[in-house]
Amino acid sequence: MPKENQKAVERIEYELTTLIRRAVYLDISDKKIGHLERAVYLLLRHLDEFGPSRLKELAETFNLDISTLSRQASAIEAKGYILRFSDPTDGRVSLFKLTELGREKLITDKKMRIERYHTMLEDWSYEEKKVFGELLVRMNEALID
Amino acid sequence: MPKENQKAVERIEYELTTLIRRAVYLDISDKKIGHLERAVYLLLRHLDEFGPSRLKELAETFNLDISTLSRQASAIEAKGYILRFSDPTDGRVSLFKLTELGREKLITDKKMRIERYHTMLEDWSYEEKKVFGELLVRMNEALID
DNA sequence: TTATATGTTTGTATTATACAAGTATATGAC
DNA sequence: GTCATATACTTGTATAATACAAACATATAA
Numbered sequence: 001m002p003k004e005n006q007k008a009v010e011r012i013e014y015e016l017t018t019l020i021r022r023a024v025y026l027d028i029s030d031k032k033i034g035h036l037e038r039a040v041y042l043l044l045r046h047l048d049e050f051g052p053s054r055l056k057e058l059a060e061t062f063n064l065d066i067s068t069l070s071r072q073a074s075a076i077e078a079k080g081y082i083l084r085f086s087d088p089t090d091g092r093v094s095l096f097k098l099t100e101l102g103r104e105k106l107i108t109d110k111k112m113r114i115e116r117y118h119t120m121l122e123d124w125s126y127e128e129k130k131v132f133g134e135l136l137v138r139m140n141e142a143l144i145d
Numbered sequence: 146m147p148k149e150n151q152k153a154v155e156r157i158e159y160e161l162t163t164l165i166r167r168a169v170y171l172d173i174s175d176k177k178i179g180h181l182e183r184a185v186y187l188l189l190r191h192l193d194e195f196g197p198s199r200l201k202e203l204a205e206t207f208n209l210d211i212s213t214l215s216r217q218a219s220a221i222e223a224k225g226y227i228l229r230f231s232d233p234t235d236g237r238v239s240l241f242k243l244t245e246l247g248r249e250k251l252i253t254d255k256k257m258r259i260e261r262y263h264t265m266l267e268d269w270s271y272e273e274k275k276v277f278g279e280l281l282v283r284m285n286e287a288l289i290d
Numbered sequence: 291t292t293a294t295a296t297g298t299t300t301g302t303a304t305t306a307t308a309c310a311a312g313t314a315t316a317t318g319a320c
Numbered sequence: 321g322t323c324a325t326a327t328a329c330t331t332g333t334a335t336a337a338t339a340c341a342a343a344c345a346t347a348t349a350a
Contacts, residue, residue, distance in 0.1 A: 001271065004271065004275075005271050005274065006259075008271060008274035008275045008277075008278050009259055009262050009263050009266060009274060010259055011278035011281070011282070012262055012266070012274060012277060012278045012281060013255075013258050013259050013262045015278060015281035015282055015284075015285055016168065016281060017183075017186075017187065017190075017258075018285050019281060019284060019285050019288065020165055020168050020169060021187060021207065021208075022208075022285065022288040022289070023161065023165050023288060024165060024169065025207075025208040026288065027165075038162075039306090041162075042162065042166060045162075054328080054329095055328075055329065056327090056328070056329085062166065062170075063166075063167075063170040064306095064307075064308090065307070065308050065309075066328080066329070066330090067307085067308070067309080067310095067329085067330075067331080068306070068307055068308075070328095070329060070330060070331085071306090071307095071330090071331090072306090074330090090315080090316075090327095090328085091314080091315050091316075091328095092314065092315045092316065092327065092328045092329070093315095093327095093328065093329085094328080094329070110158075113158050113162075114151075114154055114155055114158050117154050117157055117158045118154050120284075120287040120288065121154060121157070121287060124283070126146065126149065126150045126153060128280065128283075129150065129153035129154060129157060130149075130153045131276060131280070132153075132157060132277075132280045132284070133153050133156035133157045133160060135273065135276070135277045135280065136156070136157060136160035136161060136164060137156070137160055138269070138273075139160075139164060139277070140160055140163050140164050140167060142265040142266060143164065143167040143168060143171065143265065144167070173307095184337090199297080199298095200297075200298065201296090201297065201298090209337095209338075209339090210338070210339050210340075211297080211298070211299095212298085212299075212300080212338085212339070212340080212341095213337070213338055213339075215298060215299060215300085216299090216300095216337090216338095217337090219299090235296090235297085235346080235347070236297095236345080236346055236347075237296065237297045237298070237345065237346045237347065238296095238297060238298085238346095239297080239298070291350100292349100292350090293348100293349090293350085294347100294348080294349080294350095295346100295347080295348075295349095296345100296346080296347075296348095297344100297345085297346080297347095298343100298344085298345080298346100299342100299343080299344075299345100300341100300342085300343075300344095301340105301341085301342080301343090302339100302340090302341085302342100303338100303339090303340085303341105304337100304338080304339085304340105305336100305337085305338080305339105306335100306336090306337085306338100307334100307335080307336080307337100308333100308334090308335085308336105309332105309333090309334085309335105310331100310332085310333085310334105311330100311331085311332075311333100312329105312330080312331075312332090313328100313329085313330075313331095314327100314328085314329080314330100315326100315327080315328080315329100316325100316326080316327075316328095317324100317325080317326075317327095318323100318324090318325085318326095319322100319323090319324085319325100320321100320322090320323090320324105
């Protein structure tokens with residue numbers, strides 16, 4: 001059924017475009033989840049998941065210019081969420097790692113975000129949530145290129 | 146199984162955050178889909194779907210300030226994609242509608258976007274695409290608040 | 291008919307971003 | 321070993337999207 005397949009893809013295109021708009025807004029608005037801005041949350045999450053990272057790595061992860069990450073990291077460092085230290089094997093490299101405060105902030109924020117998703121999805125069955133999560137993983141793989 | 150349910154929600158939170166970052170990047174990068182910027186695409190799509198609209202309506206739809214929409218609409222009007230006309234029942238109101246050029250651009254762009262999704266999802270079964278689309282619809286409903 | 295409300299535009303400030311130039315360190319050729 | 325080049329990062333500058341506030345035009349209601 002190529003026609004139904006076409007419809008399904010069209011719906012995904014439509015709904016994903018809508019979802020991105022709404023989700024980005026939600027992150028910016030008063031109703032935003034937690035205390036951390038999205039960029040900060042993602043950076044802390046990356047450090048938590050992958051350990052100490054250099055600017056170049058972060059820039060590539062987020063598809064942003066190194067100069068942008070340089071400023072972001074400095075701002076987050078100034079807040080005390082991350083710590084800068086020199087790579088002992090290469091004096092040019094600044095590595096960043098989470099501070100205890102940063103880790104606490106990340107955990108708190110993650111909890112709040114997950115709590116919000118619990119509420120939003122409270123009338124979904126476990127099976128539906130499971131399948132949606134799995135399909136999102138595949139969608140993310142597809143988006144890498 | 147509350148524990149598995151928890152894991153499923155955590156995964157959704159994680160993957161959606163990732164998806165938004167990747168998708169927003171894809172819209173900005175060289176690899177961006179089609180010719181229209183996301184804001185323009187969404188505005189044209191709204192006019193196509195809901196017919197002539199006033200600024201206030203567009204601003205609410207996109208959760209943006211009216212002044213922002215005022216400038217966006219002027220820019221899109223200058224490109225010839227939309228047309229401004231006065232509401233005959235209320236002289237304060239500017240209504241906007243698609244021009245023929247605007248509709249053509251929208252159709253072309255939508256085709257390209259859908260084509261890209263076809264490619265990205267080519268190894269998904271029809272059933273998977275169908276379910277994903279349905280769950281996205283529900284996710285979007287959940288996001289409205 | 292005048293005060294107030296509504297819809298839009300315009301002025302201004304802020305923020306996130308990219309690109310380019312500059313600085314510090316490392317590496318490799320000789 | 322020294323110098324040219326490469327790499328990692330920072331800083332200067334420009335741009336674009338945005339919000340907020342003030343201004344302006346039109347409508348509504350007392």
